[in-house]
Amino acid sequence: MKTGKYLPIFLFFAAFFLYTAGIRYNPIYILDESKNVECAREMFTRNDLIVPTFNDRLRTDKPPLHYYFMMAAFKVFGVNEFAARFFSAIMGALTLLITFLFTRKYAGEKTALLTWLILITSLNFSIEFHLAVPDPYLIFFMTLTHWAFFEFYQKRTWPWLITMYVSLALAILAKGPVALGFAGLNGLLFLILKRDFRWQTIKQFRLLLGVVVTGIIAIPWYVKVGLATNGEWTRQFFFKHNLDRFSSEMEGHGGFFLLTAVFVLLAFLPYTVFLFQSYREAFRQRKSNDLILFAMIVSVVIIVFFSISSTQLPNYPMPAYPFVAVLIGYYLSNVKLKMKGPLWINLGVGLLIPIGAFVAMKLDKSLVPVANLAWLFLVIPAGAAWALYDFYKQRSQQRIFTALSAGWIMAGLLFFLVAFPAVNRQNPVQKALTVMDTSRPVAFYGRFNPAFAFALKKHIPEMKTPEEVSTFFQKHPNGYLISITKVQDELKSLPLKEIVHQKDLFENKTTQVYQWVK
Numbered sequence: 375m376k377t378g379k380y381l382p383i384f385l386f387f388a389a390f391f392l393y394t395a396g397i398r399y400n401p402i403y404i405l406d407e408s409k410n411v412e413c414a415r416e417m418f419t420r421n422d423l424i425v426p427t428f429n430d431r432l433r434t435d436k437p438p439l440h441y442y443f444m445m446a447a448f449k450v451f452g453v454n455e456f457a458a459r460f461f462s463a464i465m466g467a468l469t470l471l472i473t474f475l476f477t478r479k480y481a482g483e484k485t486a487l488l489t490w491l492i493l494i495t496s497l498n499f500s501i502e503f504h505l506a507v508p509d510p511y512l513i514f515f516m517t518l519t520h521w522a523f524f525e526f527y528q529k530r531t532w533p534w535l536i537t538m539y540v541s542l543a544l545a546i547l548a549k550g551p552v553a554l555g556f557a558g559l560n561g562l563l564f565l566i567l568k569r570d571f572r573w574q575t576i577k578q579f580r581l582l583l584g585v586v587v588t589g590i591i592a593i594p595w596y597v598k599v600g601l602a603t604n605g606e607w608t609r610q611f612f613f614k615h616n617l618d619r620f621s622s623e624m625e626g627h628g629g630f631f632l633l634t635a636v637f638v639l640l641a642f643l644p645y646t647v648f649l650f651q652s653y654r655e656a657f658r659q660r661k662s663n664d665l666i667l668f669a670m671i672v673s674v675v676i677i678v679f680f681s682i683s684s685t686q687l688p689n690y691p692m693p694a695y696p697f698v699a700v701l702i703g704y705y706l707s708n709v710k711l712k713m714k715g716p717l718w719i720n721l722g723v724g725l726l727i728p729i730g731a732f733v734a735m736k737l738d739k740s741l742v743p744v745a746n747l748a749w750l751f752l753v754i755p756a757g758a759a760w761a762l763y764d765f766y767k768q769r770s771q772q773r774i775f776t777a778l779s780a781g782w783i784m785a786g787l788l789f790f791l792v793a794f795p796a797v798n799r800q801n802p803v804q805k806a807l808t809v810m811d812t813s814r815p816v817a818f819y820g821r822f823n824p825a826f827a828f829a830l831k832k833h834i835p836e837m838k839t840p841e842e843v844s845t846f847f848q849k850h851p852n853g854y855l856i857s858i859t860k861v862q863d864e865l866k867s868l869p870l871k872e873i874v875h876q877k878d879l880f881e882n883k884t885t886q887v888y889q890w891v892k
Contacts, residue, residue, distance in 0.1 A: 395504075395791055396794065398455060399795055400798055402455055402829070403804075405824060412429070413427060414445055415448070415828060416429075434606070434615060435611070437611075459504060465511055466514075493699045497785065502689055511544070513695075520557070522535075522537040524664075526579070543588040567660070634686055634691050637691060638694075644757075644778050648706060655704070656704070717761055721759060724754040728749050728754070732745055740876065744796045757782065760777040760780070761777040802877070802879075806826075806856075806885070809874060810873075817846050819857045819861065820857050821883070822857070823856070823881075851892060856885065857887075860883060873889055
């Protein structure tokens with residue numbers, strides 16, 4: 375199945391096109407994205423490479439790698455949504471590209487193309503690479519670390535050893551010690567199951583060199599930020615955002631043991647119907663196929679780890695997804711398939727998606743005006759119906775899978791270019807910006823939506839008591855106060871006029887904006 379030497383270039387730009395769709399025009403709003411982008415903006419404004427802050431307060435959630443990439447993009451494209459998300463899309467396209475290249479090398483072009491198709495079809499994966507958050511960077515550098523390990527094990531070439539340690543260091547700078555844990559455990563299990571956990575093999579990995587290379591790249595920033603914050607960033611990040619996040623539920627993101635598995639099942643639609651069979655086939659092939667053994671180990675370890683974590687989020691198991699896709703792609707290209715049942719299941723699921731989305735949006739008062747956008751997702755069952763038509767016409771599996779994926783990819787484009795922008799316009803920050811003069815002073819009481827910080831591009835001081843609110847308005851009678859309904863009773867004694875009252879999208883609080891009644 376030869377398709378030409380320019381195929382990898384085409385695949386890269388096809389993924390990049392999908393992952394950049396709409397990133398310029400969708401305002402920064404989602405909670406994590408808002409905090410990460412504003413943190414990068416503040417560091418960029420101060421020309422500070424060490425101390426991350428949000429609204430001029432120390433932010434201890436994440437290491438700095440994604441901030442650095444965003445700051446570089448701000449330098450080139452200006453401080454805007456496109457710049458903040460640009461390198462996330464690059465990381466996504468590169469993740470798909472290297473997964474295609476290594477899979478093609480060790481499993482053939484047919485398997486590699488199916489693997490790429492499975493990944494680009496994943497709407498969940500696509501959403502992640504649209505966001506200015508650290509996960510796209512972790513996913514890419516962890517994927518590269520694992521592929522470099524596998525390539526070095528197969529070929530024993532020094533460039534791949536150095537690549538492995540450099541990418542591991544960057545993964546540590548992306549999200550912390552979890553990268554080191556996964557790389558070490560997955561490599562160890564692979565050698566054990568290969569029955570090659572011998573000193574002769576281990577010493578070829580030059581572990582001392584790895585410590586030096588990884589340490590030179592990753593450690594200096596951790597030391598500098600610890601010194602600059604008197605150890606506060608270090609304590610908060612390693613204990614609260616790593617140990618506590620694993621051992622206890624944080625920010626309401628808990629769930630039952632199988633929740634991570636549910637995330638994986640949803641992420642791989644429409645190919646979820648082949649997931650169990652793919653792992654069964656991988657288990658059968660584990661002794662004769664190094665690639666399949668390695669992909670199985672990496673994917674299972676990451677998914678199981680986050681399954682036992684007390685805090686669970688859809689993005690957590692994503693570093694496993696390239697390797698899950700390899701297993702599905704290998705199964706689809708090497709095993710005689712029974713297609714009829716899976717295709718009918720996909721048609722049924724595809725029909726449920728727009729119906730479910732419509733009902734969910736109708737139940738949320740803030741989304742009722744845009745609920746009809748849910749019917750855009752009818753392209754998903756349309757793709758499944760097309761695939762069924764090809765099946766009954768006895769056309770090739772390649773055409774069937776292309777049709778199946780086309781519906782989901784088109785749904786992704788419609789989501790990013792049409793549906794999400796319309797939904798995003800219902801968020802309280804965008805509503806507020808239409809009635810606020812952003813040149814005036816702004817303060818907050820209680821809590822405020824983090825998206826205000828990047829939208830206003832300035833510090834928003836906190837008023838801790840009603841008396842401080844009164845003092846603020848005495849100094850700035852034309853100013854604004856941002857708050858939430860949960861604390862509105864505390865402000866009843868003040869002569870305030872509510873000019874915005876809007877439920878926060880995807881959150882359980884309601885934003886208010888006040889002016890002073892003169």
